[in-house]
Amino acid sequence: xxxxxxxxxxxxxxxxxxxxxxxxxxxxxxxxxxxxxxxxxxxxxxxxxxxxxxxxxxxxxxxxxxxxxxxxxxxxxxxxxxxxxxxxxxxxxxxxxxxxxxxxxxxxxxxxxxxxxxxxxxxxxxxxxxxxxxxxxxxxxxxxxxxxxxxxxxxxxxxxxxxxxxxxxxxxxxxxxxxxxxxxxxxxxxxxxxxxxxxxxxxxxxxxxxxxxxxxxxxxxxxxxxxxxxxxxxxxxxxxxxxxxxxxxxxxxxxxxxxxxxxxxxxxxxxxxxxxxxxxxxxxxxxxxxxxxxxxxxxxxxxxxxxxxxxxx
Ligand SMILES: [Zn+2]
Numbered sequence: 001x002x003x004x005x006x007x008x009x010x011x012x013x014x015x016x017x018x019x020x021x022x023x024x025x026x027x028x029x030x031x032x033x034x035x036x037x038x039x040x041x042x043x044x045x046x047x048x049x050x051x052x053x054x055x056x057x058x059x060x061x062x063x064x065x066x067x068x069x070x071x072x073x074x075x076x077x078x079x080x081x082x083x084x085x086x087x088x089x090x091x092x093x094x095x096x097x098x099x100x101x102x103x104x105x106x107x108x109x110x111x112x113x114x115x116x117x118x119x120x121x122x123x124x125x126x127x128x129x130x131x132x133x134x135x136x137x138x139x140x141x142x143x144x145x146x147x148x149x150x151x152x153x154x155x156x157x158x159x160x161x162x163x164x165x166x167x168x169x170x171x172x173x174x175x176x177x178x179x180x181x182x183x184x185x186x187x188x189x190x191x192x193x194x195x196x197x198x199x200x201x202x203x204x205x206x207x208x209x210x211x212x213x214x215x216x217x218x219x220x221x222x223x224x225x226x227x228x229x230x231x232x233x234x235x236x237x238x239x240x241x242x243x244x245x246x247x248x249x250x251x252x253x254x255x256x257x258x259x260x261x262x263x264x265x266x267x268x269x270x271x272x273x274x275x276x277x278x279x280x281x282x283x284x285x286x287x288x289x290x291x292x293x294x295x296x297x298x299x300x301x302x303x304x305x306x307x308x309x310x311x312x313x
Contacts (some may be wrong), residue, residue, distance in 0.1 A: 037250055039257040039296045042218065042304055043082040044185050045071070046111055046162060046264045047090055053273045064094045067268035070281060072101070078288040080298040084265070085111035085162040085185075088149035095153035107300035108154060109183075110146055113164035117142050130167030130198050140175045147179050160301040162186050162262075166220075167199055173215055183301045184212075185260060187219040190229050207249075209258055209308060216305050221260045223248060232259055234283035235267045235274040242287045250294070256311075258304065259296075261287075 047068070050060045068084075075082055086098060086108055098108050114129040131139055143161075151157045160183040161176055168186035176184060186199075189207050194200040209218045221232035223245045231237055232245050249257045263280070270277045291298075299307070 037253065037255070037257055039246075039250065039259065039291075039294065040304065040307070041080070041291060041296045041298045042258065042260045042301055043075075043080060043298065044109075044162065044218075044220070044260060044262045044301065045082055045084050046164075046262070047084045048087040048111060048113065048164075048264070048266070049089065050266055050269065051273060053271050055273050061090065061093065063264075063266035063269045063272075064090055064097065067265050067277075068097060068101075070268045070277075071265060071284070074281060074285050074288065077285070078292055078298075080288060081105050081107070081300050081303075083107040083109050083160055083185075083301045085109045085160070086150065087111050087113060087116060087164075088146040089116060091150040091153040098154050102154065102156065105300075107160060107302050108150065108156070108158055109160035109162065109185075109301065110143075110150055110158040110181075111162050111164060112142055112146050114142060117145070130165055131163045131172055132167040132169040132199055133197060136171040136175065139171055140178070143172075143175050143179055159183060159305075160185065165193070165198055166191070166201070169199070173212055173217075177214055181215060182305050183216045183218060185218045185220065185262070185301060187217055189219050189222050190224040191222065207258075207260070208253075209304065211308075211312065216308055218258070218260055218301060218304060220262045221245065221249075232261050233263050234261075234287060235263050235280050237283075239283050239286040239290070242283070243290055246291070246294070 047064065049057050050063050052058050084098070084101060084106060091098060102108050112131055114131050114134060118129065131142065147158060157180060159181055161181050162184070163172060163186040166186045166188050168184065173184060187204055188201045189204050190202055192200045192202040204219065205224065207219050207221050209216055223230040230241055230245055232242055234242070246259065249259065266272045267274050267280045268277050
């Protein structure tokens with residue numbers, strides 16, 4: 001009952017926000033969109049232990065055992081590739097699934113929640129720790145260890161990274177570079193979690209990828225208007241809102257449009273803290289179907305890195 005109420009409430013919230021976005025977009029809808037502008041879609045998926053509706057780890061991995069297959073079947077329908085950001089515990093236990101995805105062209109990146117290292121058991125623990133709050137040495141230990149675990153389990157070394165709860169700072173970037181990483185995707189433009197002890201991205205309004213040293217930062221696509229943030233993410237935005245975001249960037253940007261859609265693999269199972277899994281899969285299917293009508297190329301983070309290197313010369 002409570003679960004149904006929460007799901008309905010988040011649905012109403014998404015629809016209300018979508019209404020305001022529609023108002024904003026009226027002016028753009030009258031203008032023509034440059035059909036020649038290339039559009040690249042990157043799908044980045046946080047892949048970790050199941051959590052309940054209070055964001056507590058529940059010690060199971062149903063989302064890996066069955067959720068990944070559900071999501072992948074939608075990707076296969078539209079010939080999409082994804083970048084799965086996996087935690088070391090997932091790599092340890094499910095390397096065969098990850099290797100299979102890697103072999104078919106998906107990318108496996110690294111995702112770290114510090115509690116994996118700071119607690120003897122991460123089951124029944126609410127995610128509250130941020131990598132960016134640890135010293136550089138402690139971050140180095142966690143990143144080095146996680147990278148080794150993934151490499152040992154899967155037989156390849158990850159080159160893309162996302163910090164758990166987006167907790168990244170300059171030390172993290174420096175340690176990532178030391179460990180051979182090429183891409184980070186932890187920046188959430190306009191978001192501010194500092195009250196919760198987390199990162200403040202409110203001074204990073206730009207969703208366009210940029211280099212920091214050798215690391216390509218690929219921010220998550222979040223559109224900010226009238227004090228509200230709209231994520232390009234099926235679990236928190238309706239299909240209509242996501243279409244509006246795409247069309248805004250197609251109209252506004254003169255160069256290539258790069259969209260970074262993020263979500264969790266756990267959003268494909270029930271329960272999860274974000275959305276009903278059926279609704280999530282329906283929205284994902286609908287938005288990918290729309291994207292195929294406007295000639296979008298779906299690539300992995302590594303492929304984007306190669307592309308950006310060429311563009312930057
Ligand atoms: Zn995570």
